[in-house]
Amino acid sequence: MAEVLVVVEASQAAGVKKVTLEMLTAARELGGVSAVVFGGEGAAAQFADKLAEYGAQKIYAGEGEEIDGYLVAPKATALAELVRRVQPAAVLLASTQEGKEIAGRLAVKLDNGLLTDAVAVAPDGTATQVVFAGAVIVTSQVTKGVPIITLRPNSMTPVPAPASPVVEQLTVHATDADKLARVVERVAEQKGSRPELTEASVVVSGGRGVGNADNFKLVEEMADLLGGAVGASRAAVDSGFYPHQFQVGQTGKTVSPQLYVALGISGAIQHRAGMQTSKTIVAVNKDAEAPIFELADFGVVGDLFKVVPQADEEIRKRR
Ligand SMILES: Cc1cc2nc3c(=O)[nH]c(=O)nc-3n(C[C@H](O)[C@H](O)[C@H](O)COP(=O)(O)OP(=O)(O)OC[C@H]3O[C@@H](n4cnc5c(N)ncnc54)[C@H](O)[C@@H]3O)c2cc1C
Numbered sequence: 001m002a003e004v005l006v007v008v009e010a011s012q013a014a015g016v017k018k019v020t021l022e023m024l025t026a027a028r029e030l031g032g033v034s035a036v037v038f039g040g041e042g043a044a045a046q047f048a049d050k051l052a053e054y055g056a057q058k059i060y061a062g063e064g065e066e067i068d069g070y071l072v073a074p075k076a077t078a079l080a081e082l083v084r085r086v087q088p089a090a091v092l093l094a095s096t097q098e099g100k101e102i103a104g105r106l107a108v109k110l111d112n113g114l115l116t117d118a119v120a121v122a123p124d125g126t127a128t129q130v131v132f133a134g135a136v137i138v139t140s141q142v143t144k145g146v147p148i149i150t151l152r153p154n155s156m157t158p159v160p161a162p163a164s165p166v167v168e169q170l171t172v173h174a175t176d177a178d179k180l181a182r183v184v185e186r187v188a189e190q191k192g193s194r195p196e197l198t199e200a201s202v203v204v205s206g207g208r209g210v211g212n213a214d215n216f217k218l219v220e221e222m223a224d225l226l227g228g229a230v231g232a233s234r235a236a237v238d239s240g241f242y243p244h245q246f247q248v249g250q251t252g253k254t255v256s257p258q259l260y261v262a263l264g265i266s267g268a269i270q271h272r273a274g275m276q277t278s279k280t281i282v283a284v285n286k287d288a289e290a291p292i293f294e295l296a297d298f299g300v301v302g303d304l305f306k307v308v309p310q311a312d313e314e315i316r317k318r319r
Pocket residue numbers: 206207208209210232233234235236247248249250251252253263264265266267268269270271274284285286287290302303304305
């Protein structure tokens with residue numbers, strides 16, 4: 001059975017990200033699962049147990065300064081070498097900024113096709129993408145080379161399938177061109193108790209309708225009651241209500257939670273681009289004509305300052 005390479009998304013602080021477990025689950029339908037870990041010395045050992053739990057039969061470890069000291073370019077070079085050597089049935093990466101950049105570079109290096117933002121991958125490598133604010137579902141195949149596919153976080157439920165992986169060290173041959181930008185410092189972001197936005201199964205987002213930064217407490221409170229992450233529209237971010245790293249949309253993060261709650265968000269196409277694949281969408285907006293209601297599974301036409309406290313009350317009762 002041909003190998004399927006899964007490029008691992010993980011961090012020292014958070015461990016193996018959920019999207020990696022989703023990719024490992026998807027990869028099992030395509031072939032023998034090989035995880036590719038890039039990071040500092042010892043990264044593969046740190047993540048091996050989790051990767052084994054979700055079916056990795058092999059772990060390729062690309063570790064050390066040649067990888068960790070630079071941005072994504074050496075990772076793409078190392079991955080291209082690996083693909084040429086093992087001729088995998090497919091390569092799966094996460095639809096994150098880094099995953100997509102590696103995928104793009106890899107496709108260019110191999111003169112290969114590439115599919116991004118897939119929400120499902122069939123055993124024959126056909127990818128499903130959801131486009132135009134969820135209005136169109138596209139199925140596509142790479143027609144040149146091996147299927148290189150990036151998978152959107154929260155697209156599927158990770159299912160464990162324990163395996164006993166062997167670890168193979170990769171010798172990384174980063175080129176001079178790969179080393180044109182190096183990492184000079186890493187500062188770990190102070191994390192609160194909330195889940196990471198792109199990985200959360202519940203996201204509560206606030207828009208311009210929230211009114212000001214102080215009122216965002218209302219959004220945070222609902223998110224905390226639901227064990228979710230907080231998001232924001234660009235208008236809310238641009239108005240200084242909430243920091244940019246929480247922006248959802250075309251120029252922000254892409255989320256695909258089980259539940260997305262939009263509070264005081266009109267539903268502009270650029271916002272929808274970042275949340276349209278959410279499984280259930282709830283919107284609260286005082287304007288019955290707001291476009292968000294075209295997308296919402298449940299809509300409440302009303303003032304969020306009246307609706308949200310009442311909803312919180314009901315959630316508390318059911319906890
Ligand atoms: C190139 C480009 C990229 C962009 N990228 C993004 C992006 O990544 N993410 C993004 O979000 N936007 C993005 N935008 C901006 C986008 O076009 C919209 O301007 C933005 O999404 C609007 O944010 P909003 O819905 O919060 O604000 P508005 O459109 O002003 O909507 C506010 C809503 O709140 C409702 N409201 C007001 N008060 C209350 C209340 N008390 N109770 C209930 N409802 C209330 C109003 O009825 C209204 O529908 C981008 C635009 C461009 C051109």
